[in-house]
Amino acid sequence: MTQPEQKIGIKEYIAIFTMMIGTKIADDTPTFFYNTLYNAAWMAPIINFLAVMIPIYLYIKVMSYYKGQNLADIVILLMGKFFGYAVLLLLWIILSVAIILDTSIYTDIIATTYFPTTAYFFILAILLGVCAYLAKKGLEQIGSVAWSLFLYTEVALFIALGLCIGQGKFTFLFPLFGPGEWDVIKGSVTKGSVYADFIYVLLIAPAVKSFGDFKKGTWISMIIIVVSATMALASYVLLFDYPSVQMMKYPFHESIRFVELVFLRNIETLIFPFWLTAVFVRFSVYLYFSAMLFGKLFRIKDFEYIIPSIATLTIFLGMMLPSPIDSLEHPREFILFVSTPFLFFMPIILFILAKWKGAKNNAVQKEQSK
Amino acid sequence: MKKFARPKYKKKPSDQGSKNEKDEQIPALLFADLQDNMRVFKKTYSYPDNADIVLRKIKVPSLNKEVATLFIKTITDENIVDKEIIKPLTLSTEDKKIDDILTGPSVKKNNQMKDIINAVNQGNTAVIVDGELEAYIVDSSKFASRSVSEPDTEKVVKGPNEGFNEQVMINISLIRKRIRSENLMFETQTVSKRAKNQLYIAYDKGLVNDDLLKKVKSRINQLDVDEIQTLAVLEQYIEDRPQSLFPSILYTVRPDRAVNAIENGFIVLMMDNSPDCLVVPATFWSFFHASEDQYLRVMFGNFTRGLRIIGIFITLFISSIYVALTDFHTEMIPPDLLLAIASTREKVPFPIIVEVLIMELEFELIREAGIRVPAPIGPTIGIVGALILGEAAVQANIVSPIVVIVVALGGLSSFVIGDISLNFSIRIGRYFLIVAAYLFGIYGMTALFIIGLAYMSSLKSFGVPYLAPMTPSYQSSDNTLFRKTQQQAIFRPGYLKPKDMQKKQVKQDDTT
Structure with missing residues (x-):
């Protein structure tokens, strides 16, 4: 009667992927683009995407040699036990740091924009509590929640962005290339690691019903993300012009405060639940990945059981961070910096190793023998 | 030891x-x-x-x-x-x-x-x-029973008006009348030790999934109870999670609905002394649907579905949204309205949550009293409830008029939900949301809603995911929030794994 445990369909996969990376356009990541690209920041997602296409393609290629195995298995298989575990450990540490920093940043967003008088701890605790509950239920459930609300979240996002664009000034986009063509390309490519979360998505690749769905889902999600990111980055500039956006911590939340919907002067509370949904999905997936990697590293089979512990730890570590979070020196840039090699160089290494080990031949032989 | x-x-x-x-x-x-x-x-x-x-x-x-x-x-x-x-x-x-x-x-x-x-x-x-x-x-049995009559709940304007009654043989004949097929089975099983109550398991042997049938039978076999009077009691014995807020077995009094279920590969349980039947397994959508949705033309049916969605949304959220907006997100409310609310609340001595809870409780009491009240004094309830309590409470500055509107709207909308089980789930869920809204505004509400959704998606009714076929998706006629035309509804629900998936042949002109 039931389908095999923990398999998700393409719809759920797209919803998870998009909500996981797509929420970045509504936190402090855009600021990071505006700092160097000025009003041309909206081109960054497109150029970025072109740049990360190759590593993503290589990753998918490598994954296709070892169908039914996730990234962790492949890394250990190709790099050997020692290097494999070392890489996984590094990935896990990066992810854990990212979870701690990101949850703090998001708590800061919620606190500063909507609940200025509520204690920081409660917001963080609820955020991680809900995410831990969702993650503990399993990937299938995260997928179900993500997909059931995916369309509404996207509609809400596009309404918000559409309002921003409609109420903005198009002249703010010019000069088209901001700091100069070459600077735009250089600045965009070096910031390709905003898509670095993709590495972790590879952990759940075998959980997608078929490999074809995984491949298709990945590209579809990437396109949705690129389109919405482009629109978002453009709309903030249209609304505020780049010098003001550079000063903003969370341009998305500033702009939805700014725009009006017919007779409603403040629509941010309307958009807020949808944004929150995406945030909950995002961190549940993060927690799930973190537990999965941890389980792989320390050979824990039922890794779902450590999710509550990871969440609790994250709350306390998050509380130890200085508040407000921006007093930390460039937390986001730090994460992006360290995850860059994993996105750009690891697929090349894995691909070469896979070729070298004759994985393709093996795979073909296996299929033929079947 | x-x-x-x-x-x-x-x-x-x-x-x-x-x-x-x-x-x-x-x-x-x-x-x-x-x-x-x-x-x-x-x-x-x-x-x-x-x-x-x-x-x-x-x-x-x-x-x-x-x-x-x-x-x-x-x-x-x-x-x-x-x-x-x-x-x-x-x-x-x-x-x-x-x-x-x-x-x-x-x-x-x-x-x-x-x-x-x-x-x-x-x-x-x-x-x-x-x-x-x-x-x-x-064979000479003749039990006292009433005749086939129109059911009091699950009313329809268009469509058959027969309802089940307390005698199972009549109920079976109502079903046989609609499915004249040798594949239609009514198996009996004794469900209680002392009273020896007989349960009739109805299904179409050409459609039903054997594993599902086995699962249902084994769950019934595991019962070790002296007596089970009615299906409503049996339902509580065999459901997956008895303590859950959400129902996982569909309860209906309409033979046409039971027949529709059998024809789709579901299993229907019937018993003497129960003017109803149980349909297993049930998904969230089966509680959301009503039989009239299928009888009305697709536009009209989907219009009522749309109204039902709005009804559920209002019942579930309106009071909590009011609490959240007035407590936390006052900037959302247009200034004129905000001033109006503030001026009516001026004389009310309670915090908003207390005000809302008083009215909600009052409404629930009127509703409960309305069911239990003897028919001759029924109209009194209406007068006392609507006029005196609502009007006088406002005049006495116990609640503000807008709260009366909010709660009345929520209460009225709750009647749109025809299924009694879902009705309760939503009415109870609303209180959790009010508390969440009071504590953390929209943030608390969203958090609770996500938890509820996660819980719902993890629920299973006899192995069938609760939100199927929306997520996880299965081949089906996509009869979830809205339905397709009868011509487009080709498949039986795939989550049941019926022996025959296709209900009808696709017409040549439709495929183009």
Whole structure:
């Protein structure tokens, strides 16, 4: 009667992927683009995407040699036990740091924009509590929640962005290339690691019903993300012009405060639940990945059981961070910096190793023998 | 530890032994001598203290034998007993076998004492012949019941108006009337030890998934209960999570809905004394749907579905949104309205949550009282509830008028949800949301909603995911929030894994 445990369909996969990376356009990541690209920041997602296409393609290629195995298995298989575990450990540490920093940043967003008088701890605790509950239920459930609300979240996002664009000034986009063509390309490519979360998505690749769905889902999600990111980055500039956006911590939340919907002067509370949904999905997936990697590293089979512990730890570590979070020196840039090699160089290494080990031949032989 | 544990295990069989002691006093087989048999029956039924037991001895002239008839007159059709048993026996002149003399439509032979008693308890008549080792059991049951009438709940404007009643045979005939197929099965299973209540499991053997059927049967078999009066009680015994807020078995009083379920590969459970049936497995959507959605044209049906979605949304969220907006997100409210709210709240001494909870509770009380109130004083409830409590509460500055509007709107919308189980889930869920809104505004509400959704997506009803076929997706006719036209609804729900997926052939012109 039931389908095999923990398999998700393409719809759920797209919803998870998009909500996981797509929420970045509504936190402090855009600021990071505006700092160097000025009003041309909206081109960054497109150029970025072109740049990360190759590593993503290589990753998918490598994954296709070892169908039914996730990234962790492949890394250990190709790099050997020692290097494999070392890489996984590094990935896990990066992810854990990212979870701690990101949850703090998001708590800061919620606190500063909507609940200025509520204690920081409660917001963080609820955020991680809900995410831990969702993650503990399993990937299938995260997928179900993500997909059931995916369309509404996207509609809400596009309404918000559409309002921003409609109420903005198009002249703010010019000069088209901001700091100069070459600077735009250089600045965009070096910031390709905003898509670095993709590495972790590879952990759940075998959980997608078929490999074809995984491949298709990945590209579809990437396109949705690129389109919405482009629109978002453009709309903030249209609304505020780049010098003001550079000063903003969370341009998305500033702009939805700014725009009006017919007779409603403040629509941010309307958009807020949808944004929150995406945030909950995002961190549940993060927690799930973190537990999965941890389980792989320390050979824990039922890794779902450590999710509550990871969440609790994250709350306390998050509380130890200085508040407000921006007093930390460039937390986001730090994460992006360290995850860059994993996105750009690891697929090349894995691909070469896979070729070298004759994985393709093996795979073909296996299929033929079947 | 072992010493303590042992008597516990021993107790169980001895417990059951005491239950069966009475049975053991009854001899297993029928005696040859009529007097002996009569003595046993008299003792078993405490005849003649037991008022409605009839044990009558008659002489059959043609056979020159004594015959006893045993039946319970309150559940037996005395007409049948008179015309088809007593008269033929006493008037027969030719030398015929008893089988041939009894003219009833169904006559069975049995030599087991227990079976005979059981049959008599079901309203049949036992004919015991002197010198024979087998008794004749004539089908003559007639239980008191009302006739088929329109159900009080799940009303429709367009479509059939028949409802189930308390007699299962009538209910089965209502279903047979709609599915004239040899594949339609009604299996019986005894669900209780002492009262021996019979459960009828209805399904289409050409459609139903065998694993599902096995699962349902095994869950029923696991029951070890003395008596289960009605399906409503059985539902609580066999559902997946008895303590869950969400129902996982569909309860309906409409035969057309039951038939629709059977035709889609679901299993329907029926029982005597229950004017309803249970449909398993159930998904969230089956509670959301009503039978009229299918009878109305697709636009109209989807319009009512749309209204229902809005109704559910308002019932679930309106009070909590009001609390959240006025407590946390006042900037959302247009300034003029905000001032109006503020000025009406000026004189109210309570915090918003108290105000809302007072009104919500009041509404629930009026509603509950409205169900229990004797019909002649029913209108009083309306007057007292609407006029005095609402109006006077505002004038007495206990609640502000906008809260009356908010709560009344929520309460009114809750009537849009036809299914009684879902109705309760949503009405109860609303209180959690109000508290969440009071504590953390929209943030708390969203958090709680996500938790609820995660919980719902992890629920399973007999192995079927609760939100299927929306997520995880299955091949089906996509009858979830909205439905397709009848021509487009080609597939049976895939999550049931029916033996035949396709309900209809795609027309040539449709495929282009």
